[in-house]
Amino acid sequence: MIVGGLLTPIEDVLTAVLEWFHASVGLTWAWSVVALVVCVRMLLVPVTVRQIHSMQNLQAHMPEMKEIQQRWKHDRQRQNEELMKFYKENKINPASSCLPIVLQIPIFISLFYVLRDFEKEVFVKYPESALDFLGLVDITEPTKNGWGPLLLVIYVASQLSSSYFMSGTMQKAQRILLMVLPIVFIPFIIQFPSGLMIYWLTTNLWTTGQGLVTRRMMPKPDLSFAKDKTKPTAPAEEKASATKKASSKPPAGQPPRDGKGRAVAGPPRRVRRKRGGHGRR
Template sequence: MDTILGPLYYAVSWIIVQFHAFYSLIFDRNSGWAWGLSIVSLVVLIRICLIPLFVKQIKATRNMQALQPKMKAIQERYKSDKQRQSEEMMKLYKETGTNPLSSCLPILAQSPFFISLYQVLNHIAQGKTVGFIDKSLLDSARQAHIFGAPLSVKFTDSAAKVESLGASLTDVRVVTVIMIILMSLSQFYTQRQLMTKNVDLTVKTPFMQQQKMLMYVFPIMFAVFGINFPVGVLVYWLTTNVWTLGQQMFVIRRNPTPGSLAFAQRQERLRAKGKLKEAPAEVEAKKAAEAARASRQQPKRQTKSKRQVGGTTQAAQPGKKTSLEKDQPGSGEGSGGDAKSDQAGGSSRGTKAGQRKGGPQQPKHPTKK
């Protein structure tokens, strides 16, 4: 391992030494601030260099999300022929220009630097010079403490080793546990933010289940392996987690995945600022929806008093025929007797209706003998 990553030991140690020389102008050269900020600056420098890979990761992740329905169809179609299934998958990747490993590029590119930093701090803990860290810098780094914990110690180190570096085992374990918890929480929130805000909710795919599983697996991995990391490595990993969280929040807000919750929120912000012009098709769809809504409006319901007035008016006109009565056979001039009887009956019904409504009674005319 030392032979393969030897050049990286020199690169990582040289970067730390340069930052340490700068921060020694502000803080004590043996302080944890000078060495801790040197590690933080190393993270920032590496992550800035990895921004192009992060952009590729975002594009690859979106392409994989878009391909999930087609991938699922291939799996269902060739579920009994694994070889044909793999061939069709590779064909699909080639046609769409998608690389499944692109989403892992930032992690893969960062891993050698992470391992190199781990080995550099491990050499410091053992009192060995490494790379550009000579004897004087080695003694300075061993004296550096962050909140009472030396940079080179781990949670699992013995009390004798911790005391030899001028610290107590309790302080070391409290600091390491707090940093491990912060690492796990930052990783969990980063993954949860990706799942709840930047995933197309209109498509349910196995990819979403995988992301949901990773949301719980990664924090557990940090908690398990974190107890074996030196404090300096915990500083490195916590810083890179916070950087990832902030970088992802920026990307999700400015360039969210279409169909996601973040995309809808961004559209609303642009619409409120007047920067989003609706497409003609959307405008026509809204007009059609409003017209359909207007046609479905129910007539206004009349009050009880209006209904009573309307009923009284109809009852007060007993001789008026409806259009249905006019069209019935036997009505009109050709059937005078029936018409007279209908008028008489209508008159009597109208009189009774008028009496029930409280209207004036019709005077009775005496018949002529």
């Protein structure tokens, strides 16, 4: 296949890494796949750091973006134009959160070809080795065999959790799509070798842990300015009530009056008697 030919260099590198982990480190083939994930994610650390910084920047500007969406909620085209302008002015790249996954797609496809011909090209060199993972599945057999469906359920759960952390700064429609895709792909991935599920399951666990750390690192959005803009300065009722109260106070020296302007009898005045009045004769 053309794709397989283009990815041949990556396939050779993956095969060499798996053989090194198995022959030199002493890991089984299944755990060599897990170690391969760790190596790939370590190489992607610079991209991941850039992704985290972009997410932090996006989270810090989230209140302003919400304001733009609210302002142009009835004009979707203008809303998108204003958001793109805002992204450019503040150097925000919303797609950066998907960059680590995009870079892993060639590796995932290459590993598929490696595992497909693994027994013929690699396993024959190590006839005494085992291809099982915890005695549950064979990494070269389809996921639907043996305990593969259980592995598939764990994979879907891990994919949903990792997608949840990745889509924290996405719009609602994009977030729903990203959460639904793992379920939609089940009929396809059930035919994949179990070793691929182990690879992607380990990747999802890594992404989930990374998401937990990222959430602690990301600053909470400052909503103070948004509250100031939405908070009314002084409702008309309060102004009218204050004016009415001020006008209802009678001038000094005059009795209080009711709402119709009639005088209201107040409490009786106490008259203090002067001491030392007329004495008895």
